[in-house]
Every structure is written in structure tokens, then in C-alpha cells.
Amino acid sequence: MNQHIWIIDDDAAMRDSLSLLLSTVGWQTQAFDSAEAFQQQAGDLADLAGCLLLDIRMPGKSGLTLLEEWTQQGLAIPVIVMTGHGNIDLCRRAFKNGAHEFLTKPVDADLLFEVVGEAMARQQIAFDAQQRLQPLQQKLATLTAREKEMLGEIVQGYSSKEIAQRRSLSPRTVEVHRANIFSKLEVNSLAKLLKIYGELTQEAK
Secondary structure (H helix, E strand, O other), rough: OOEEEEEEEHHHHOOOOOOHHHOOOOOOOEEEOOOOHHHHHHOHHHOEEEEEEEEEOOOOOHHHHHHHHHHHOOOOOOOEEEOOOHHHHHHHHHOOOOOOOOEEEEOOOHHHEEEEEEEEHHHHHHHHHHHHHHHHHHHHHOOOOHHHHHHHHHHOOOEEEHHHHHHHOOOOHHHHHHHHHHHOOOOOOOOHHHHHHHHHHHHOO
8 A cells, every 4th residue: 555645735835844844754745735636636535545634724615624525525544634723613623524633833743743653554554454354345245135134143143043933934944045155255163254254244234
């Protein structure tokens, strides 16, 4: 994953200062003078890696409005909101809209390094989790609707006999479905099924 720090600020001096400061510790930065310029360059928001430094006060829509819109459009990277006119209400709104952190200008260098480092680490953890879960989700997608329902009941602890009674099926039919589930998910024991797919199945509900 090629992480970048995306900087959006209409103040050229601030963009240059942040880019230079962050580059001193080896981080790659890309700076933009507007939200429109950022979106033209960034492309699909859901595919971005790294973190975003977003100024609140810019021509057109505010940074908070943009943050809310982009989150709805699939932006998943941590967003650090910056402003030269901070107050409690702005801070509250920023976190309500999903901001990772709220910084006031002029930004303290040590605090910036700390906050950006935390954001980058958080995004890396999320990416690693996604990479780990993707193959499991692909296997789950091969199950039929009935098999997914039964998997949910197996994970909840119901036996084949109980599932048969709950669904008015023969125990033999349930066993066939159970065997298909184990085969498609490539597990050979109930313990392994619960360990690998239990939490993921509950999250999917």
C-alpha cells in the first residue's frame, strides 16, 4: 500500500510549509489548493491510502461539509481537520462528521507528527485487516442464501438437529448443507469454522 498525506488548503504558504515539514520524516505528500483539484487527482475516494489534512475555511463548501460528503461517497482514510479559527462548536462538528483529529493553526510540528503518525498507522491496520478478510468474504459469497442462513445458526451454537427442527427440514438435509458449507469455506471442524468465520458472520448481519 502506497500511503500519501493529502493536503487540501487554499493558502499556498500553508501547503508548502506542511509539505516540507512532513517530507522531512520521509512521508510522501500531495497538496491541492481546492477540493475540486483534489478530487480530480485522487479519483476513487475509496481507493486512497494514507491520511488527509483538510482545511475548514476554503472558498466554496466548508471542509466539514466536504468531509461529510466524502465519507458518504466512500472515503475511508483518516481525516485531520485544520483551522485558524477553532472553537468548541467546530471541534464538535468535525468529530461528529468523522474527523480523526482537529488541529488549530499554526500547527505545532511535534503534534502534527504525532497525529499524522497515528492516522497513518490506523489506516495501515485497516488495510491489513481488509486484506486478511477479503479471501474469507469471497468464500462466504459462494454460499447460497440457505447456506448463509444455516451458517448463522451454526455460529450461534445450534446443532444440526435443532436447525432441522427450526426450519422444518430433515436432519439429513441439514447435514448435507452443513457439509457444503464446510467444503466451500475450506474448514474441516466446527472449532475452525467458529474461529475464522464466527465474528465475520456476526458483522455481516
